[in-house]
Amino acid sequence: MKRDRLIGAILLVVALSAISGLALITVFIFREGVPIILRVGAGQFFLSTDWEPSLGHFGILSMIGGSLAVTVGAAVIGVVFSLGLAIVLTQFAPPALAAALKPAIELLAGIPSVVYGFVGVVTLVPLIRHSLGGPGLSVLAASIVLGIMILPTITSIAIDALQAVPRSYVEGSIALGATRWQTVTMVLLRAARSGIVAAVILGMGRAIGETMAVIMVAGNALALPHSLLDPVRTLTSNIALEMGYASGDHRQALFATGVTLFVIITLLNTAALAVSRRRAGRRRVG
Amino acid sequence: MGSKIQTQGLDLHYGKFRALLDVNLSIQPRMITAIIGPSGCGKSTLLRCFNRMNDLVKGVRVAGRVLLDGVDILGPATSLSLLRRRVGMVFQRPNPFPLSVFDNVSYGLRVHGETHRSRLVPVVESSLQATGLWEELKDRLDTSALDLSPEQQQRLCISRVVAVQPEVLLMDEPCSALDPIATGRIEDLMRALADQYTIVIVTHNMQQAARVAAETAFMLLGELVEFGPTLGVFENPKDQRTEDYVSGRYG
Ligand SMILES: Nc1ncnc2c1ncn2[C@@H]1O[C@H](COP(=O)(O)OP(=O)(O)OP(=O)(O)O)[C@@H](O)[C@H]1O
Ligand SMILES: [Mg+2]
Numbered sequence: 001m002k003r004d005r006l007i008g009a010i011l012l013v014v015a016l017s018a019i020s021g022l023a024l025i026t027v028f029i030f031r032e033g034v035p036i037i038l039r040v041g042a043g044q045f046f047l048s049t050d051w052e053p054s055l056g057h058f059g060i061l062s063m064i065g066g067s068l069a070v071t072v073g074a075a076v077i078g079v080v081f082s083l084g085l086a087i088v089l090t091q092f093a094p095p096a097l098a099a100a101l102k103p104a105i106e107l108l109a110g111i112p113s114v115v116y117g118f119v120g121v122v123t124l125v126p127l128i129r130h131s132l133g134g135p136g137l138s139v140l141a142a143s144i145v146l147g148i149m150i151l152p153t154i155t156s157i158a159i160d161a162l163q164a165v166p167r168s169y170v171e172g173s174i175a176l177g178a179t180r181w182q183t184v185t186m187v188l189l190r191a192a193r194s195g196i197v198a199a200v201i202l203g204m205g206r207a208i209g210e211t212m213a214v215i216m217v218a219g220n221a222l223a224l225p226h227s228l229l230d231p232v233r234t235l236t237s238n239i240a241l242e243m244g245y246a247s248g249d250h251r252q253a254l255f256a257t258g259v260t261l262f263v264i265i266t267l268l269n270t271a272a273l274a275v276s277r278r279r280a281g282r283r284r285v286g
Numbered sequence: 287m288g289s290k291i292q293t294q295g296l297d298l299h300y301g302k303f304r305a306l307l308d309v310n311l312s313i314q315p316r317m318i319t320a321i322i323g324p325s326g327c328g329k330s331t332l333l334r335c336f337n338r339m340n341d342l343v344k345g346v347r348v349a350g351r352v353l354l355d356g357v358d359i360l361g362p363a364t365s366l367s368l369l370r371r372r373v374g375m376v377f378q379r380p381n382p383f384p385l386s387v388f389d390n391v392s393y394g395l396r397v398h399g400e401t402h403r404s405r406l407v408p409v410v411e412s413s414l415q416a417t418g419l420w421e422e423l424k425d426r427l428d429t430s431a432l433d434l435s436p437e438q439q440q441r442l443c444i445s446r447v448v449a450v451q452p453e454v455l456l457m458d459e460p461c462s463a464l465d466p467i468a469t470g471r472i473e474d475l476m477r478a479l480a481d482q483y484t485i486v487i488v489t490h491n492m493q494q495a496a497r498v499a500a501e502t503a504f505m506l507l508g509e510l511v512e513f514g515p516t517l518g519v520f521e522n523p524k525d526q527r528t529e530d531y532v533s534g535r536y537g
Contacts, residue, residue: 169381171381172383172446173393174339176394177369191383
């Protein structure tokens with residue numbers, strides 16, 4: 001069994017180097033990013049909208065606002081369509097159709113984000129500009145594109161959550177005279193709630209981290225948005241747009257932007273995990 | 287006449303499989319009727335004809351008539367919502383919803399359009415009282431029904447049905463997930479409820495049928511073999527197959 005132990009040792013080294021690689025990256029980002037936050041002052045850095053790297057002004061509030069606006073927008077659009085889809089596919093569609101559509105939806109997740117962005121620029125942006133006004137490149141455009149991009153994630157987790165609801169709940173409800181739809185809204189969604197919430201949070205995590213498609217359709221303007229038709233710049237876009245020429249403090253401020261993103265996404269993922277754990281542990285709802 | 291439920295020439299197919307064969311049965315109001323028979327003989331299938339739960343099964347075909355108070359319920363004109371309000375069902379495994387005790391008991395009323403809490407409260411109380419749960423649970427109406435013991439859960443499921451004031455209670459092996467003491471108490475409850483409701487119970491347990499039921503139906507392979515007063519079916523069966531079953535010569 002010498003060979004077994006050798007293979008075990010090799011796998012352990014591989015695993016450890018992967019983990020330490022991730023840990024190193026994390027340490028690196030924080031070491032590069034945190035000092036400038038302290039130097040500028042956390043209040044100034046997070047609460048000022050004045051981003052003018054050439055003058056040494058580093059305030060990322062408009063980017064935070066931009067990221068939150070498109071993420072919330074994407075979540076709203078993603079939730080409405082994903083939940084609708086998940087409900088129809090699990091409850092009302094013929095099983096054969098559901099079985100065919102679910103993998104098709106999951107396939108959508110494999111389309112590169114630049115393609116989503118491109119389609120958004122070519123079709124959605126002019127549509128918004130002509131029908132609603134404004135530059136077209138906007139919170140709305142980014143929300144719709146991101147909403148579609150996170151649809152597969154939310155839909156497939158929501159489908160799993162709905163399918164995990166015991167059939168006996170449905171039977172009990174129908175036997176009391178409830179319609180299919182009443183059963184969905186009064187029992188199924190309640191029973192699947194924690195899974196669905198986890199799905200939405202994970203979707204939001206994806207949306208806030210998305211870069212390419214957002215750069216293409218959000219307009220990248222450095223100001224807090226006042227309407228859905230205003231262009232915005234997100235935290236991710238800011239890093240991607242400026243890293244090519246940034247140096248010194250400016251470069252560090254981009255790392256600090258990364259730290260901010262890192263923390264937000266970690267919080268979201270922790271929340272998603274906590275919600276789904278609660279489901280696994282105690283099934284207390286309502 | 288005067289039967290609460292009557293089946294006439296009832297046939298049921300699951301796809302090609304014939305699960306009920308020409309079943310003719312009359313169930314009398316305000317007493318307990320038991321359906322017994324070996325596993326797979328069609329007891330649950332027959333019971334689920336009475337509230338048309340078989341409609342949920344794909345590829346099911348029903349022929350014949352099922353009369354509720356003399357009116358055929360198999361036709362397309364039947365309101366399933368109303369039918370299921372009149373004919374409630376309690377399942378084998380307690381299946382309370384993952385909601386609070388209150389929301390479970392008031393579920394049927396809310397489904398049927400009653401949303402005012404002030405009007406739900408007295409019904410929840412009386413329905414819990416009807417199943418002997420009120421004293422135990424009156425201070426815990428907001429806890430999740432999933433935290434109750436199996437017996438409490440099954441009582442809650444009965445309360446949930448009683449809350450919509452049905453005429454008939456269908457019970458499909460309601461005690462099979464319970465211990466003997468809880469089973470005894472649920473049987474007491476059934477006897478008490480039989481004053482007001484027509485109860486049809488499916489059971490594997492012949493002693494249970496003998497203890498609670500005024501009339502008993504014995505089924506075999508989708509056929510109604512024998513039906514009559516419980517005592518007669520057990521002590522003096524007319525059919526050889528019934529005799530073999532009640533004396534334990536079948537599975
Ligand atoms: N949904 C279904 N599709 C196909 N066949 C079914 C279905 N439900 C039941 N059957 C078949 O119909 C027959 C009667 O089933 P049913 O559940 O009514 O029996 P039962 O007497 O209640 O049995 P048990 O005592 O095991 O609960 C069985 O042979 C069963 O395999
Ligand atoms: Mg059965």
